[in-house]
Structures are given as C-alpha cells and as structure tokens.
Amino acid sequence: MKLTVNGESVDVGDGINVTELLKVQEVKMPDMVSVELNGEILDRDKFDNTTLNDGDTLELLYFMGGGA
Amino acid sequence: MPALEGKERHSAIRDLIIAGLSEEIMSDKELHIETQFIHGGYEPEKTTGATQAPIFASTAFAYESAESIENVFAGREFGYVYSRLSNPTLTAFEARMTQLENGLASLVCASGMAAISTTVMTLAGAGDEIISGASIFGGTYSLFDRTLPRYGITTKFVEATDPEAYRQAITDKTRLIFVETIGNPRLDVPAIADIAKVAREHGVLLVVDNTTSTPYLFRPATLGADIVVHSTSKFINGSANAIGGIIVDAGSYDWSHARAERIHDYQKRAGKFAFMAAMRSQIHRDLGACLSPFNAFLMTTGVETLGVRMQQHCENAQAMAEWLSADSRVEETRYIGLESHPDYGVATRQFGGRYGALLTLRLGTRERSFTFLNGLKRAQILANLGDVKTLVIHPASTICREATKEQQIQMGVTPDLVRVSVGIEHIDDIKADFDDSLNKM
Numbered sequence: 161m162k163l164t165v166n167g168e169s170v171d172v173g174d175g176i177n178v179t180e181l182l183k184v185q186e187v188k189m190p191d192m193v194s195v196e197l198n199g200e201i202l203d204r205d206k207f208d209n210t211t212l213n214d215g216d217t218l219e220l221l222y223f224m225g226g227g228a
Numbered sequence: 229m230p231a232l233e234g235k236e237r238h239s240a241i242r243d244l245i246i247a248g249l250s251e252e253i254m255s256d257k258e259l260h261i262e263t264q265f266i267h268g269g270y271e272p273e274k275t276t277g278a279t280q281a282p283i284f285a286s287t288a289f290a291y292e293s294a295e296s297i298e299n300v301f302a303g304r305e306f307g308y309v310y311s312r313l314s315n316p317t318l319t320a321f322e323a324r325m326t327q328l329e330n331g332l333a334s335l336v337c338a339s340g341m342a343a344i345s346t347t348v349m350t351l352a353g354a355g356d357e358i359i360s361g362a363s364i365f366g367g368t369y370s371l372f373d374r375t376l377p378r379y380g381i382t383t384k385f386v387e388a389t390d391p392e393a394y395r396q397a398i399t400d401k402t403r404l405i406f407v408e409t410i411g412n413p414r415l416d417v418p419a420i421a422d423i424a425k426v427a428r429e430h431g432v433l434l435v436v437d438n439t440t441s442t443p444y445l446f447r448p449a450t451l452g453a454d455i456v457v458h459s460t461s462k463f464i465n466g467s468a469n470a471i472g473g474i475i476v477d478a479g480s481y482d483w484s485h486a487r488a489e490r491i492h493d494y495q496k497r498a499g500k501f502a503f504m505a506a507m508r509s510q511i512h513r514d515l516g517a518c519l520s521p522f523n524a525f526l527m528t529t530g531v532e533t534l535g536v537r538m539q540q541h542c543e544n545a546q547a548m549a550e551w552l553s554a555d556s557r558v559e560e561t562r563y564i565g566l567e568s569h570p571d572y573g574v575a576t577r578q579f580g581g582r583y584g585a586l587l588t589l590r591l592g593t594r595e596r597s598f599t600f601l602n603g604l605k606r607a608q609i610l611a612n613l614g615d616v617k618t619l620v621i622h623p624a625s626t627i628c629r630e631a632t633k634e635q636q637i638q639m640g641v642t643p644d645l646v647r648v649s650v651g652i653e654h655i656d657d658i659k660a661d662f663d664d665s666l667n668k669m
Contacts, residue, residue, distance in 0.1 A: 166304045194303075194497035204499040221303030223498050223505045 161214035174214075178207040187220060194221050261328070261443060262535035269323030270528070281320030283525045287311055313513055317521035321528045325464075325474050328531070329438070329456045330449040332479030333504045335512060336472065336524060340439060340459020341367055342517035343473030344406075345376075347435060347455060350503065350511040352403040353490055354380025359397045359404075359432075361388025361418060362638040363411035366628040368437070369635070372406075385638070388414075389571065391422040395430070403487055404433040404455075409448065409578075410440040412613070413588055413623045413647040414640025415562050417571035420578065424452025431485050439463070440586060440613070444538035445579040449478035455503070462614025463585075465530040466537055470523035477503050537616060537652055541585035544658065545650035549587050551659060557666045559644070563587040585650045586613060594643040596669045597622055601646065603665030606657065618651035618658050 163170050165185065172184055178197070182190040195202045196219040202210060212218075259267070272279050289308040291297040300307035308314055322334040337343040348371075352358055360372055362385040372383035386393035394405055405427050407418050420436060427434040436453035438446075442463045448456050458464060460472040481488070483495040483502035491506040498505035512518075542565075549563030564575040565583030575583055591597045601609050607618040611627055621627065628641045636642075650658065 166299075191499065192501060201497045203496050219302070219304065221497075222306055223303060223494075223501065223509060 161212070163212060163215075164217040166218075166220055172212075175211055177212065178202065178210045178218075181212060181218070182207075182220070185220070192222055194223050195219070196221065264324075264327055265534045266532045268327040269325075270320050281317055281525065281528055283521050284311075284316045285521055286315075311521065312516055312518045313508065315521050315524075317524045317528075318519055321519075321524040322474070324528055324531060325458075325460075325476055328443040328447075329476040330447050330478065331456065331476035333501060334474055334476045335504060335507050336460075336474050336519045336527075337512070338473065338517040338519055339471045340437075340457065340461060340473040341371065342515075343457045343459070343475045344368055344435075344437070345371055346507060346512050346515060346517060347457060347475050348372075348376065348381065348404070348406075349379075349515065350507050351433065351488065351490055352376075352381045355401065356380070356403045356490075357382050357384060357399060357401040358406060359384045359386060359394055359402060360406040361408060361411065362386060362635075363388045363414035363416050363640055364406070364408050364437075365412045366623075366631060366639070368406075368408075369639070370630055373635075374630075389416050389418045389574075391419065391426045394423055395426045398426075398430045398432060402430070402432050403490070404435050406435045406437070408437045408440065409446075410564065410575075410584060410586060411640065412440055412586070413628075413645065415564055415569070415571075415586060415588060416640070417564055417575045417578065419574045420448055420453060421451040427454075428452065431482075431487055433481050433487065441579060441584055442534060442538060444534055445582050445584060449476070449480065451578070452480070454478050454481040460527045460531075462612070463534060463538065463541070464614075465527050466533060466614070466616055467526075467530060468612055468615040468617070470526040472519050472523050472527050475507070477501075538582070538584075540652040541650060542582045544652060544655050545585045545587055546583060547655050548648070548650050548658065548662070552587075552589060552662070555666070557591075557669065558589050559592050560590040561587060562589075587648050587650065588640075589646045589648065590642060590644050591646060591669065592644050594622070594624070597644050597646050599669050600665050603668040604661055605664070606653070606661045607648075607651075613647075613649035615649065616652050618653060618661075619649040621647050623647050 161174050178195055187193055198217050270281055288310050299305040318336050322336055326334045337346055360383050384397040386397050388411055407423055410417055424434050433454045435455040436448035437457050438448050439459045439462050456476040458474050460474055491502050494506040495502040546565045549561055549566050552558050553561035553566055564571055591600055601620055607620045609620055611621055612619055623641045623645055624643050628636055628639055
C-alpha cells in the first residue's frame with residue numbers, strides 16, 4: 161500500500177502498524193519521534209495497535225531537535 | 229573540510245544530538261565515575277579529531293534552502309537553528325552530564341537558579357504547590373518563598389531531614405518535592421532514599437539538587453530521585469570561571485500521572501521524553517535562560533578533573549574539621565564527616581565515606597566572625613563554593629540576609645556562623661592561614 165510519510169510517497173506492506181512503520185523506515189531513536197496520523201497527534205501507547213491504511217498521511221517528527 | 233548538505237547534514241546533527249543517549253555511550257555506564265568524568269558522552273569530533281568539543285560561537289545556523297529550514301522547524305529533520313534553543317557545544321555538555329547522573333536526557337541552563345526555576349515552572353502553574361526542605365540555599369528559598377507565589381505557585385517548607393514531614397505536606401495540588409543533598413549552609417543530610425519512598429507512594433516527583441555533593445559522592449537517581457539539578461558553577465566547573473546549571477531527567481517518573489498534568493500534552497507525543505520536550509519546546513524556549521557555548525565548554529573541560537578535585541576537597545575538609553573541632557578558639561565546628569554531626573550516619577551510608585568540602589564554624593559573636601574573616605590572607609571572602617580555592621563567607625549578612633530571623637534559624641544560620649568551602653591547596657597552608665587568623669580574634 162502507499163503512504164505519504166513526511167511529504168514523500170512510500171510503498172509498504174499491507175496492514176502494518178505504526179511501530180512497524182518506524183522500523184521499516186529505519187527511523188533512528190524512534191523514542192524521540194512523535195507521529196501525526198492524518199493531521200492528528202497519535203498517542204504513543206497506540207503505536208502498536210494502530211494499523212495503517214492505504215493513502216494515510218503521516219508526519220514523523222523529532223521533538224528534541226534544534227528546531228523545537 | 230567536506231561540507232555536508234541536505235539529509236547527510238541532518239543525519240550528522242541528529243547523531244550528535246543523540247550521542248549521549250546512544251547504546252554505545254550507555255554501555256560506558258559500566259565505567260568508573262572518574263573515567264566517565266573524562267570520557268563521558270563525547271568522542272573526538274569526526275571532522276577534525278578535536279579531543280575537546282569545539283566552541284560553536286554561532287548565534288544561528290544557516291541552511292541551503294527554505295525547504296530545509298522548514299523541515300527542521302517542523303521537526304521532520306534534526307538541525308540546530310538558534311543557540312537559545314540548542315547548540316552543539318551545549319549538546320556535548322548535556323551528554324556528559326546525562327551519563328554522570330545516570331539519566332535519560334539533560335538540559336543546560338544559564339545558571340543553577342535557571343535550572344530550578346525552569347524545572348518548577350514546567351511542572352507547576354497557578355494554584356499548584358511544591359514542597360521543599362526548609363534548610364536550602366538562600367537564593368532557592370527566595371525563589372520559592374517570594375517569587376513563585378507571584379505566579380500562583382506556593383511552597384510548603386518542611387524539616388528537610390524528616391520524611392514524614394514531606395508526607396504530611398502532600399496534597400492533591402502537590403507537583404514536586406525539592407531537596408538539597410547537603411543543606412546549605414545548615415549542612416544537614418536528608419536520606420534521599422527515604423524521601424523518595426514517600427514521594428513514590430504518593431506519586432509525587434522528587435527533584436534533588438546535587439550541587440554540593442556532585443556525582444563523585446553519589447548519584448541521586450540511583451536512590452530514587454526523578455530529576456537531578458546542579459549549579460554547575462561550583463564543583464562541576466571547579467575553577468569558578470563560569471556560571472551554569474543543568475537539569476537531568478532520570479527517566480523514572482511516569483509523566484502520565486495526574487500530578488504531571490501541566491505537561492500531559494507533551495506526554496502524549498513525547499512519552500518518556502515529555503519533560504524534556506515540554507522544556508525545549510516551550511518553557512525553556514520561552515524563558516530564554518540559555519547557557520553560552522563558551523561557558524558550556526568550560527563546564528565540559530572542568531568536569532574532567534572532578535574526581536581528583538573532589539578527592540582532595542574531601543581529604544582537606546576532613547582534616548580541617550578534625551583540627552578545628554578540637555580547637556578551643558572555635559565554639560562549634562560542623563562537618564558531616566565528624567561523628568558528632570547528627571547526620572553522620574546518613575551521610576556515611578549515602579556518600580560512601582566521603583563528605584564533601586563544606587564546613588561551618590561558630591565563633592561566638594558576629595564581631596569575632598568578622599575579625600576572623602578579615603584576618604585571613606589566602607582564603608577568599610566571597611559568595612561561592614566548590615572552587616579549587618578555599619572560600620569563606622558570613623551567611624547571615626550576605627547570602628541569607630533577606631531571610632527573617634525565624635527562617636535563618638531553619639536554615640541553620642546564626643550571627644556568628646562562618647561557612648567554609650575548603651579548597652585543594654596544600655592542607656598545611658590552609659591550616660596556617662586559619663591558625664593565624666583565629667589568633668587575631
């Protein structure tokens with residue numbers, strides 16, 4: 161399925177959840193990334209059981225960077 | 229020098245920022261503390277091999293495109309923007325202190341007072357309460373007693389060494405407990421583990437000021453402190469050439485607890501980093517009490533020698549205390565390494581048989597104290613502690629002068645009290661200076 165991650169189109173396996181997406185995208189220090197799913201901040205404790213759907217838009221955002 | 233652009237540059241900066249949190253560095257926690265003082269959180273810089281973290285004396289950081297800086301502001305990429313928010317030299321010092329205090333992450337501030345005020349203002353707001361030991365540094369006492377109430381945050385002061393006193397002061401509005409490891413200048417030693425137990429039972433966060441003991445004597449996080457703060461201007465720096473402070477999050481507090489409601493928005497998106505995110509993205513950013521990169525450099529290099537300095541501070545202070553306590557010219561010598569000190573047992577257990585640099589003397593009257601201070605040749609009369617030099621001060625007329633008589637009693641301050649921060653000069657020279665001056669009284 162196709163997702164839009166940080167503005168770029170990404171192909172991933174069907175039915176993966178947010179935790180799996182962070183792994184697939186090889187996000188370093190995933191503990192330091194917050195996730196917006198279709199414009200809404202996603203609670204961290206929902207990463208495991210939030211299954212993604214084709215066409216979802218995600219923003220993976222570092223909250224500890226110099227751009228805070 | 230090869231220039232990094234775009235994604236490569238963002239990755240390099242990200243690696244630098246998270247260096248102190250990486251698994252490689254974390255494994256260094258097995259090293260002895262003296263080794264961590266020197267190597268903790270920093271490896272030779274990759275481009276030039278510089279063995280010290282360079283001073284990035286740059287207010288802002290340039291980007292090659294509008295899109296690139298937009299990505300950093302959005303949080304899609306790591307990047308330094310403006311040195312009030314972050315700077316590579318500050319990152320290096322933060323990484324070292326995170327490791328030295330067994331923490332999760334750190335934030336440097338302009339001073340120890342900035343570290344404390346930023347911590348409290350992040351976790352408490354109008355209508356909230358905090359609890360503090362009563363025998364704390366005069367500046368911190370004033371912040372809690374006079375300044376924070378103007379913004380609706382009130383403090384209940386309790387007997388610092390009595391865990392039950394903290395328990396009795398806890399209400400639904402309590403946001404944190406604040407404790408100093410060695411009360412200044414009362415030199416009382418709260419049992420951190422016992423206070424941490426009370427705090428944990430009530431879900432209250434425990435903030436410990438480790439300035440006077442330093443990670444050389446002990447690491448409060450190992451006994452249950454949730455946040456550790458320092459005035460790094462003191463022993464961490466060592467040579468008294470810069471002001472600074474730091475906040476270390478031990479990573480032990482559950483930020484989803486109702487008492488942390490002021491930062492629940494950050495908890496949702498930042499999880500265990502909620503406190504750091506709240507400070508960096510809001511309170512610290514908005515208050516602006518940032519450290520200069522030059523001062524961060526002085527702290528990072530200063531802390532390298534903390535081990536040998538503290539060893540000598542402790543040895544000299546113990547020798548001075550034993551000598552002065554047997555001297556009839558001094559009415560009372562207070563040092564936590566003397567068996568006569570009421571907290572000697574707690575201090576011995578907590579600090580592993582090392583007792584720090586601070587001692588106090590009672591000389592009978594204010595006049596005799598002034599005569600003694602004025603008669604010293606080498607020890608310097610000034611408002612600081614933790615310098616390599618021996619320092620002396622009369623607290624009642626200086627650092628505690630704003631306190632009422634009653635508050636001064638709580639702080640252990642009497643009109644004849646002299647505080648001594650014993651330096652690392654040769655012990656015979658410190659003794660001779662004191663001996664000559666005591667003879668002039």
